[in-house]
Amino acid sequence: MSYVDDRFYADIVAAFTDWQRPELELTDVATRDECRRLLEREARLLDEARFEEWLALYAEQCIVWVPAAERPGDPRREVTMFFDDRQRLQDRIFRLRTGKAWSQVPPSRTVRMVSNVEVFRAGQRLMVRSNLLLTEFRAGETRTLAAWCAHRLASGKIEAKQMNLLERDQSLRNPSILL
Amino acid sequence: MSTSIFFEHLVQEDRVHRSIYTDPLIFELEMTHIFGGVWCYLAHESQIPRADDYLTAKLGLRPIIVVRDTGGKLRALFNRCTHRGARVCRESRGNARIFQCPYHGWTYFNSGKLRGVPWPEGYACDFSEGKYNLAQVPRVESYRGFIFGTLNADAPSLADYLGAARQPIDEWLDRNPGGRVALSEANRLKFKGNWKLAYDNAADGYHVVFSHRSLLETENRHAADPTKGMSFYMGKPDDAPMYVQYFGRGHHFKDKRPNIERRPGALWEIEGAQPGMAAYERLIRERLGAKALRALDLAASEPVNINIFPNLSILGNHIQVFQPLAVDETESVWYATAIVDEANELGGMAEAVNAIRMRTQESFPNFGEVDDAANFEEIQKGLAACEDEWVYMHRGLGIPGRVTELPDGTLKAPATDEVFMREHMKEWRRLMTTRPNIQLAR
Numbered sequence: 030m031s032y033v034d035d036r037f038y039a040d041i042v043a044a045f046t047d048w049q050r051p052e053l054e055l056t057d058v059a060t061r062d063e064c065r066r067l068l069e070r071e072a073r074l075l076d077e078a079r080f081e082e083w084l085a086l087y088a089e090q091c092i093v094w095v096p097a098a099e100r101p102g103d104p105r106r107e108v109t110m111f112f113d114d115r116q117r118l119q120d121r122i123f124r125l126r127t128g129k130a131w132s133q134v135p136p137s138r139t140v141r142m143v144s145n146v147e148v149f150r151a152g153q154r155l156m157v158r159s160n161l162l163l164t165e166f167r168a169g170e171t172r173t174l175a176a177w178c179a180h181r182l183a184s185g186k187i188e189a190k191q192m193n194l195l196e197r198d199q200s201l202r203n204p205s206i207l208l
Numbered sequence: 209m210s211t212s213i214f215f216e217h218l219v220q221e222d223r224v225h226r227s228i229y230t231d232p233l234i235f236e237l238e239m240t241h242i243f244g245g246v247w248c249y250l251a252h253e254s255q256i257p258r259a260d261d262y263l264t265a266k267l268g269l270r271p272i273i274v275v276r277d278t279g280g281k282l283r284a285l286f287n288r289c290t291h292r293g294a295r296v297c298r299e300s301r302g303n304a305r306i307f308q309c310p311y312h313g314w315t316y317f318n319s320g321k322l323r324g325v326p327w328p329e330g331y332a333c334d335f336s337e338g339k340y341n342l343a344q345v346p347r348v349e350s351y352r353g354f355i356f357g358t359l360n361a362d363a364p365s366l367a368d369y370l371g372a373a374r375q376p377i378d379e380w381l382d383r384n385p386g387g388r389v390a391l392s393e394a395n396r397l398k399f400k401g402n403w404k405l406a407y408d409n410a411a412d413g414y415h416v417v418f419s420h421r422s423l424l425e426t427e428n429r430h431a432a433d434p435t436k437g438m439s440f441y442m443g444k445p446d447d448a449p450m451y452v453q454y455f456g457r458g459h460h461f462k463d464k465r466p467n468i469e470r471r472p473g474a475l476w477e478i479e480g481a482q483p484g485m486a487a488y489e490r491l492i493r494e495r496l497g498a499k500a501l502r503a504l505d506l507a508a509s510e511p512v513n514i515n516i517f518p519n520l521s522i523l524g525n526h527i528q529v530f531q532p533l534a535v536d537e538t539e540s541v542w543y544a545t546a547i548v549d550e551a552n553e554l555g556g557m558a559e560a561v562n563a564i565r566m567r568t569q570e571s572f573p574n575f576g577e578v579d580d581a582a583n584f585e586e587i588q589k590g591l592a593a594c595e596d597e598w599v600y601m602h603r604g605l606g607i608p609g610r611v612t613e614l615p616d617g618t619l620k621a622p623a624t625d626e627v628f629m630r631e632h633m634k635e636w637r638r639l640m641t642t643r644p645n646i647q648l649a650r
Contacts, residue, residue, distance in 0.1 A: 034487030038563065092483075098393045099300070105563040107393040108544040108570050114483040120426050124575055130422040132578040168585075198300070200396035200539045203585075205578040 032090045033114050038105050041092055044181055045191050048149055048156045055148040055155070064157045065146045067187070068180065072141035072161075075207055080122040083207075084115070088186040091115055095208050096191070099198040110197070111208060121207055132205035137167040139206065145177075155182040161192070165206065172202070212641040219637040221630070222602035226591045228636075229402040229599070235535035237640060242518050243268025245644035246457070247349075247356040247369045249520035249529060250274050250284055252543070254353060254390035255301070260318060263301040266531060267345065267357060273297050274355060277318045278305055284345035284357040285320045286648070296342070307342075320344045320650065338650045346649040352381055353388060354520070354527075360644040372455040372618050376463070376514045380522055384506065385553040389545035391527065392566065395573035398539045401584035403518075403532040406540055407632070409580060410515040410523075411452050411462040413623030414603060416441040419583055423575045427480040436480045440467040446622035450511075453628075454619040458517025458635040460628035465511050472501035475508040482567035488560045496555050503554050506547060507564035509572070517632060525569055536588050540581065544569040601629040 055061065067086065074083035087093075094104065095111035104112045113121065124130050145160040157180040164173050174194060181189040192208050194201075218225040228234055248267055251274040255263055262275035264287055271287035273296075287295045289309040296307040296316065306323060308315045315323040320342040322335055333340075345357040349366040351374070356366055363369065370377070381387045399406075409415065416438055417424060424442070428434035440448055449466035468474050479485070488507075493500040509524035521528040531539035544566060549558035591599075604610045604625035611621045621627045 031481070031483050031486050033484040035484075035491070035560075035563070037487075038484070097395060104566065105559065106546065106566065108395060108566050109393070110395065110570075110574070112483060112567060112570065116481055117483055120429075120481075120575070123429060124422045124426045127422040127425050129425070130579060131419065132582040134582075198393075198396070200398040200541065202398050202400070203578060203582060204397065204574075205582075 031114050031116055033092070035105075037090075037092075038103070041094070041189055042103055044151065044154075044156070044189065045094075045179060048151055048179070049147075049158060050149070053149040053151070053156075055150055057148075060155070061146060061148050063185075064148050064155065064180075064182065065143070065159075067182070067185070068143045068146065068157065068159050068178075071187070072143050076139050076141055078136065080125070080207060084118055084122070086187050087115070087118075088183060088188045089115065091118075091187060092189045093118060093208070094189065094191045096193065096197055101191075101193070101197075110194075110204060111192075118207075125207070130205065132203050135167070137165045137206050139166075140164045151181070153183065154188070156180070157182060167203070174201075176208075215637045215640050219633045222605055223598040223600045224633055226594070226597055226599060229404060229588065230535065230591050232535045234640075235402075235532070238532075239268040239270075240646070241640050241642070241644060242636065243270075243532070244359045244646050245363070245639050245642070246360065246518065247347075247358045247363060247366055248518065249516060250345075250348070250355045250357050252353055252391045252527060253282075253350055253355060254388075254548075256282075258303065260303045260305050261301075262297070262304060262318065264297055264299065267359075268532065271295055272345065272357075273307070273318075275318045279319070281319070282348050282350060282355055283318075283320060284348050284355075285316075285318075286343040286345075288343065289314055290322070290340050290342060291325075316342050341650040343648040343650055346647050352377070359646045359648065361647045362645040369457060370516065371457060371459070372616055373459040373461065373514060373516060376461055376512060377522065380510060380512060380514060383510065384547055385549040385558065386551060388548055389525075390548045392544040392546045394544060395542040395570065395577075396539065397542075397573065397577060397581055398533065398537065399581040399584050400537055401581075401588040402535060403530050403538040404636075405584040405587055406530050406538055406580075407515065407518060407521075408601070408629050409584070410521045411460045411513055411628045412626070413441065413445055413450070413452060413462060414626070415580070415583075416445070419579050420576050422579065423572075426575060430481065436478050438464075439478075440464065441623075446624050448623060450623045452621050452623055452625055453614075454621075454631045456618065456631075456635075458632040460515050460632065462513040462515075462623065463511075464513075464623075468511060472505060474505075475510070476501065476504040479508040479568055480571060482564065482571060484567055485564055488564050492557050492560055495557055499555065503557050503561050504564075506554075507561045507568060509568055517635065524572060525565060526572075538584075540577065542569075542573045542577065601626040601633070605630065 093113045142162040147158045149156040176194045179191040256276045273285045294311040296309045313326045322340045348357040427437040450464040453461040514522040519530045527543040529541045
């Protein structure tokens, strides 16, 4: 049932290459605000563990890509933290909901801050760059994860998200939350 | 009390003392007696394929540069300027003939030899003396791509050290085209716990259906008949044909292959659903016809855990490395491996196989290892109860006929037996009471 095939990979890799070009930046306030509101809604739904509603923000054929390489390359040739299609995102949600995912029993409490939103035109689609500061509390300790994100939007839905963690090539403690 | 009586007390037949996981002084001794005393895994040759390629790593806590020098020789240099001690190389990897210390500008060839110091006329000494070269690990060897090093001049040869573990390593490599793999990127985790908690777990067949319950339920949620992934642990795993084997010198093996039919495609059938599997499977079947199953099996996880004491575990298609950071903190790095098909044994389908293999390798670190790491952290927390002194590893002990000694001296037991833990703890105790003959080369 997965829609991921070689062409899909090639399309995603191309879409996330060389897209932050100044001449493509959209300065229209209304569009920017609409994008920002979508990212803020995503942050809140994840913070509130409303995972099914969160996934509903994504297009049917979606991908969440969290690279593990210092300089991310082609996911067909390197492992990532997430290269999740809808099925695997649903698997992550299912796992967290079993009550036996010990890395999330008890679950993390999180607060996500989204800022520095910039919008770029990409044909009929939009590419949105944002910064994310995620504070996580679990088992008596608080930690911070920082990332810059790229969202590919079409018709108001998220088609693909690439999350570039600051520490993507470093060892992470308990990387078990939905990113 | 002599150290030997001390360690006799800490490692007993059926249990070990909590302090071997919690005591900073014991951890400090381990860095000499274990990580200085035996062959430790350092890196894989595919990470430094060309002359002058290097990466930075650690041998125990010692910062090292693993390098293929200009002459092609594999070396493990101490990443520590002879002059004042600063790390001369601060990059994670690269290609360099020379390392220059950023502090006072001393330069070294990648053989470790001192190249020069700024304004040498200010020194009365003779810099051609070897004493100013970078220190390096005197014995560095590769076993079929796996680079190991030891500081101990009295250690056996690497081949002897690996001993009976060579056979499953050979089998693990030989299933791939050309009998080799190349490292890809890694899933990297760390946990607040002692490194031995991860090594104790490496062949543990007892924890699987409990620690990994969420993974098993997830893998099987769409399966008509729950047989995906590690489902063969359900029911009574000790009745299954899989087994655990102790090889000596702390190495062990959990062999799950006997649970799976020995026919092409059997491994592929139990692999859980991952992104891109269906499309690439279709492509591979179209191109390769009857030979497709062999290729698909290469995208599936090989059901073995080959654990080389103290810091390496070859499992599934992964090369997992345990890196102690402190008595209560450890890194667990899961390097993915890719197929390199130079002789085109897979009819041009190697890249398609790798595209699946990358996704299948993401499954366990994301859906399984995180829960183990959470449990390791909880052990470390539990062990703060200092009056409750013992940790038990006596499953199977004293049951007649449960552990079999094979003709080669290795021990074989049912999958959930803790005999492998008891045996590597005996080896640990032996090493902790033996002073290694540590030598540095320059």
